[in-house]
Amino acid sequence: MEFSDLFPVFSKLTKAQQDLLLSGVSKRTAPKGTVLHRGEGDCLGLVLVAEGQLRAFLTSEEGRQITLYRLFPWDLCLFSASCSMRSIQFDIQLEAERDTVFWLIPADLYQALSQDSLAVANHTNEILSARFTEVMWLMEQILWRRMDKRLAAFLLEESELEGSSTLKTTHDRIADHLGTAREVVTRMLRYLQSEGMVQLSRGSIAITDEEKLRELAL
Amino acid sequence: MEFSDLFPVFSKLTKAQQDLLLSGVSKRTAPKGTVLHRGEGDCLGLVLVAEGQLRAFLTSEEGRQITLYRLFPWDLCLFSASCSMRSIQFDIQLEAERDTVFWLIPADLYQALSQDSLAVANHTNEILSARFTEVMWLMEQILWRRMDKRLAAFLLEESELEGSSTLKTTHDRIADHLGTAREVVTRMLRYLQSEGMVQLSRGSIAITDEEKLRELAL
Numbered sequence: 001m002e003f004s005d006l007f008p009v010f011s012k013l014t015k016a017q018q019d020l021l022l023s024g025v026s027k028r029t030a031p032k033g034t035v036l037h038r039g040e041g042d043c044l045g046l047v048l049v050a051e052g053q054l055r056a057f058l059t060s061e062e063g064r065q066i067t068l069y070r071l072f073p074w075d076l077c078l079f080s081a082s083c084s085m086r087s088i089q090f091d092i093q094l095e096a097e098r099d100t101v102f103w104l105i106p107a108d109l110y111q112a113l114s115q116d117s118l119a120v121a122n123h124t125n126e127i128l129s130a131r132f133t134e135v136m137w138l139m140e141q142i143l144w145r146r147m148d149k150r151l152a153a154f155l156l157e158e159s160e161l162e163g164s165s166t167l168k169t170t171h172d173r174i175a176d177h178l179g180t181a182r183e184v185v186t187r188m189l190r191y192l193q194s195e196g197m198v199q200l201s202r203g204s205i206a207i208t209d210e211e212k213l214r215e216l217a218l
Numbered sequence: 219m220e221f222s223d224l225f226p227v228f229s230k231l232t233k234a235q236q237d238l239l240l241s242g243v244s245k246r247t248a249p250k251g252t253v254l255h256r257g258e259g260d261c262l263g264l265v266l267v268a269e270g271q272l273r274a275f276l277t278s279e280e281g282r283q284i285t286l287y288r289l290f291p292w293d294l295c296l297f298s299a300s301c302s303m304r305s306i307q308f309d310i311q312l313e314a315e316r317d318t319v320f321w322l323i324p325a326d327l328y329q330a331l332s333q334d335s336l337a338v339a340n341h342t343n344e345i346l347s348a349r350f351t352e353v354m355w356l357m358e359q360i361l362w363r364r365m366d367k368r369l370a371a372f373l374l375e376e377s378e379l380e381g382s383s384t385l386k387t388t389h390d391r392i393a394d395h396l397g398t399a400r401e402v403v404t405r406m407l408r409y410l411q412s413e414g415m416v417q418l419s420r421g422s423i424a425i426t427d428e429e430k431l432r433e434l435a436l
Contacts, residue, residue, distance in 0.1 A: 058354075060362040087347035090354040114340065121339035122332065128346040129305035132353070136276075136308040139357055143397050144278040179361050 001050045003027075003103045006074060012119035024109040030054075030096040036080070039091025043083035045104045048076045052100025053161075056092050057176070066142075066179030068092060069134045070161075076127055081107035142179065150178055151188050152217035155198070155207060165207045192216075219268045221245075221321050224292060230337035242327040248272075248314040254298070257309025261301035263322045266294045270318025271379075274310050275394070284397030286310060287352045288379075294345055299325035360397065368396055369406050370435035373416070373425060383425045410434075 003025050004010045010018065027050070030036050036054070037044045047054070054071040056079070071077055071094075082088040084107035113120045141150055154177060158167050171189065175182045189205065192198045197213045199206040207213060221243050222228045228236065245268070248254055254272070255262045265272070272289040274297070289295055289312075300306040302325035331338045359368055372395060376385050389407065393400045407423065410416045415431045417424040425431060 058358065058361075060358070062362070064362060066361060085343075085347055087344045087351065089351045114343070115336075118333070118336045118339055121336055121343060125332070125339060125342050125346065126305045128343065128350065129303055132346065132350055133305065133307045135350070135353060135357065139353065139360070140276065140278070142357070142360055143276075143284060144280070144282060 001073070003048070006048055006050060006103065007076075008074075009117075009119040009123045013113075013117060017113060017117060021105070021109065021113065024106050025103050028102055028104050030100045030102065032096055032099050034096045034100075035093065036096065037092070037094040039093050043107055044080040044094075045106045046076060046078060046081045046110050047071070047094065048103040048105060049073050050101040050103060052096060052098040052102075054100060054102075055095050055097050057095070058179075059093055064179065064181075065176035066138075067177040068138065069131065070097070078124065078127055078131075081105075081110060084108055084111040147178070147180060147184060148188050148191065149217055151185065152192070152197075152213050154178060155205065156210070156213060156217060159207055159210075165210070167205045167207075168203060169205065170203065219291070221266070224266055224268060224321065225294075226292075227335075227337040227341045231331075231335055235331060235335060239323070239327065239331065242324050243321050246320055246322050248318045248320065250314055250317050252314045252318075253311065254314065255310070255312040257311050261325055262298040262312075263324045264294060264296060264299045264328050265289070265312065266321040266323060267291050268319040268321060270314060270316040270320075272318060272320075273313050273315050275313070276397075277311055282397065282399075283394035284356075285395040286356065287349065288315070296342065296345055296349075299323075299328060302326055302329040365396070365398060365402060366406050366409065367435055369403065370410070370415075370431050372396060373423065374428070374431060374435060377425055377428075383428070385423045385425075386421060387423065388421065 003022065013021065036047065049071050051073055054077070056068045056071060056077065057065050058068060059065050077094065078085070079088065079092045080094055082091065114124055151174070154174065155167065158169070159165055171185045172182050175185045178185070189198065189200055192213070193200050195212065197207070197209045197216070199208050221240065231239065254265065267289050269291055272295070274286045274289060274295065275283050276286060277283050295312065296303070297306065297310045298312055300309065332342055369392070372392065373385065376387070377383055389400050389403045393403045396403070407416065407418055410431070411418050413430065415425070415427045415434070417426050
């Protein structure tokens with residue numbers, strides 16, 4: 001897909017702004033598993049997803065992770081350009097969960113455009129607000145929802161994303177999504193198995209009673 | 219303080235925009251302890267603090283709370299106007315921690331101004347980004363910092379805010395700030411007391427070894 005089709009306010013820019021933007025953006029690919037952005041002050045730029053799927057996550061000093069949100073086609077990631085937004089003082093990491101094609105917008109170019117175009121500034125507000133909503137939802141989950149319910153909801157969501165009731169994943173990987181330790185995930189998966197909701201085998205988890213899992217996730 | 223002195227982009231508005239804004243805003247007072255905004259879809263408007271101190275917090279269905287951030291003079295709260303920002307789909311609550319004077323900006327008026335003024339749109343971006351940074355910091359604390367360290371840091375911050383080494387507060391109230399249960403706070407305060415860092419008495423906590431508390435908070 002072309003950049004102009006993916007960037008929703010493109011048609012609201014002046015011809016000069018459009019030309020400036022088109023001359024600055026570049027199309028990139030990231031095979032599944034690529035870490036696009038490590039945080040720590042590196043300044044990738046803004047990422048506009050054309051195909052595939054990205055995971056935005058946090059990493060602790062000890063290497064623990066938690067998934068903040070996913071980015072799908074049409075989604076724009078601002079936080080990989082936090083270098084150019086002085087009010088954003090935190091680092092996220094980005095990795096490709098599928099083979100991904102994306103447009104890269106240089107941070108300085110987007111920042112200049114925001115200062116110059118009301119449409120871009122308001123689009124940035126929309127994106128910030130939407131991400132804020134996702135992160136606040138996650139914070140409430142972490143604070144107030146039992147881990148077994150979060151795990152049940154996660155398995156159902158992943159199953160929907162993958163279009164399969166069998167998930168190829170590891171306990172480590174699930175712990176990285178949920179922001180907990182592998183041992184906690186293993187213990188809870190065994191509990192779910194003992195209740196007949198899942199069937200565990202090496203490198204995969206099969207959902208065997210979706211309805212019961214949905215009840216737990218409520 | 220006058221509205222035009224407190225609202226940082228006032229001078230960047232046209233005369234017509236300034237007049238529109240001044241005709242819509244109103245000065246309000248909230249005595250200490252007032253809940254200004256309960257969330258749940260009520261639409262207070264934007265709150266621009268002139269004097270005093272507000273606490274923005276989340277409440278769980280079971281009534282547990284956690285402090286998200288504080289608002290001081292010059293700070294603008296957008297989330298008490300989430301009704302007019304369709305991308306913001308979460309509710310915060312606001313209460314006055316001191317006798318507070320604030321200017322109220324009607325949500326629709328601010329929204330209309332954002333669509334019309336680049337300065338306002340970019341100011342909104344700055345505020346959203348700054349709050350996002352605070353909330354991400356809090357999320358990392360919740361996920362990866364031990365509760366005793368969070369409690370130590372909280373006591374030191376409160377002592378600085380109050381300008382006193384003796385805090386007039388309850389274990390319940392501290393639990394509401396930190397998003398945990400009262401029993402957890404009581405247990406940890408007793409531990410801090412046994413280590414000589416604080417002295418507990420009814421309705422107050424005295425910091426008796428600030429240096430040791432600071433070491434714990436690291």
